[in-house]
Amino acid sequence: MYLRLFSLLFCAVMVFCTALSAQMVVGSLNTQGLGTSREKDLTLLAQIVRNEHFDVLALQEVFKRDRGEEFNTVGVKALTDTLGSDWAYQFSRTRSGNEYYAYIWNRNSVSEVLFEFTGIVEYQQSLIRPPFVKCFSHKGKEYALINTHVIFGVSSDTAKRIDELRVLARIYDSVYRRYDTTLLLGDFNLSASEINAALKGEKLVCYQTSKTTVGDNRYVNDYDHFVMAKDVFSALSPSFERVKGPEVYCSGNFAKYKSSISDHVPIKLVVP
Numbered sequence: 169m170y171l172r173l174f175s176l177l178f179c180a181v182m183v184f185c186t187a188l189s190a191q192m193v194v195g196s197l198n199t200q201g202l203g204t205s206r207e208k209d210l211t212l213l214a215q216i217v218r219n220e221h222f223d224v225l226a227l228q229e230v231f232k233r234d235r236g237e238e239f240n241t242v243g244v245k246a247l248t249d250t251l252g253s254d255w256a257y258q259f260s261r262t263r264s265g266n267e268y269y270a271y272i273w274n275r276n277s278v279s280e281v282l283f284e285f286t287g288i289v290e291y292q293q294s295l296i297r298p299p300f301v302k303c304f305s306h307k308g309k310e311y312a313l314i315n316t317h318v319i320f321g322v323s324s325d326t327a328k329r330i331d332e333l334r335v336l337a338r339i340y341d342s343v344y345r346r347y348d349t350t351l352l353l354g355d356f357n358l359s360a361s362e363i364n365a366a367l368k369g370e371k372l373v374c375y376q377t378s379k380t381t382v383g384d385n386r387y388v389n390d391y392d393h394f395v396m397a398k399d400v401f402s403a404l405s406p407s408f409e410r411v412k413g414p415e416v417y418c419s420g421n422f423a424k425y426k427s428s429i430s431d432h433v434p435i436k437l438v439v440p
Contacts, residue, residue, distance in 0.1 A: 192278075192306045192439040194313065195225040195411075196392055198355040200430040203231035203243025209428040212417060214250040216429070217272070220411055220436060224273040224304055226315040228355050231266055232259065244270045256280075260300035260315075262288065269300035269315045278304045283312070287342045294335045295319075299354070301343055312347035314340060316354035329358050330366045337372055344397060349404065352395040355432065359390050371397045378410035380433050382426045392435045409436040 195217075202208055217225060230244050248255040254276050260269040273280075281303035288298045299316040318332045319325060336352060344350040352372070356363060363374040376394045379387035387410075394408060413433040414425040425433075 190307070190440075191221070192309075192311070193221050193223050194311070194351065194353070194394075194437045194439075195220065195222045195434045196228070196315070196353045196355075196394070197225060197434040198228040198317065198392065198430060198432040199230055200432065201229055201231065202227065202247070202430075208430075210247050210250045213247060213429055216411065216413060216417055216434065217247075217251060220434065222274070222434075222436070223277045223306060224271060224311075224313065225434065226300075226313060226353055227270040227272065228315065228317040230259070230268050230270045232268065244272065248272055258302065262292070262298045262300070264297040267297070269297075269317070271300070271302050271313070271315065273304060278306045281305050281310050283346075285343060287339060291335050291339060295332055299336065299339060299352075301339075303347060310347060310349065312343050312350040314343060314350065314352045314354075316352060316356070318354075318356045318358065320357045326358070326362070329356070330362070333358065333363060333366055337367060337370055340372060340395075340397075349400055350396065351400070351437065353393065353435075353437070355392050356395075357391050360393060363393065363395065367395075371399075373398055373401065375401060375406075376408045376410075376435055376437075378408075378435075380410055380435060382414060382422055382431050382433060384423045384426070386422065387433075392432055394435065394437050404439050407438045407440075409438070411436060 244257045248257045254274055256275050257272045283303040285301040292298050296319040297317045299314045301314050303312045318329050340352050360374045360377040372395050374393045374395045377390055379390045380392040381389040411434040414422040418425040
């Protein structure tokens with residue numbers, strides 16, 4: 169009897185692990201200054217990355233210690249070191265001041281696809297932070313990711329943010345011509361309803377609508393999103409999640425999460 173129960177349990181675990189390995193999990197997180205003097209709990213952040221089964225995580229608001237330093241021991245490199253030797257990272261070439269984008273990815277599940285998107289130069293003057301385009305392959309399927317962080321400023325700058333969004337839509341179209349599975353993701357500083365209203369009539373739709381910015385005791389705004397062409401959504405049939413960072417990883421303590429990790433929680437796109 170016990171042997172049979174053990175066999176059934178073993179089979180269930182194997183089925184679960186196989187299902188996980190078949191999925192593609194893409195995430196995005198505004199780190200709120202990873203790599204600056206602001207202290208981060210990298211052990212906790214690494215636990216979140218592992219437990220949420222991210223294959224690729226797009227990061228915004230990451231910094232190098234100075235403009236000429238390739239390796240930042242208190243930031244992105246330290247995070248991948250904490251995650252282990254299976255993890256890699258890359259900073260963007262473009263920056264806003266000393267602020268960069270980055271990607272981290274699990275080399276056991278995804279691989280880089282060499283792709284140099286030169287079209288960013290055309291739009292560089294129109295964006296406060298030109299996006300970081302990078303491509304990955306998972307189980308033979310290639311994904312182009314456009315990591316973005318739209319201008320924030322003050323609440324009256326909504327028109328400027330929408331202008332940037334429309335430029336990003338043109339960049340998306342340029343990348344999409346080459347990669348039919350293209351995802352625009354990051355911190356838009358706009359709600360899903362504002363994005364969809366601005367893109368009405370376009371082929372792009374914002375599908376992630378949960379609030380993702382963190383206050384002292386609640387979620388505040390839905391600023392972090394996945395945006396993609398309607399036919400990409402139809403082809404992938406993805407699900408979307410807000411990672412419940414304060415609830416799951418800080419025992420419901422929003423202020424602790426905010427001080428330890430960021431004033432944003434990660435978002436997830438899961439391709440079955």
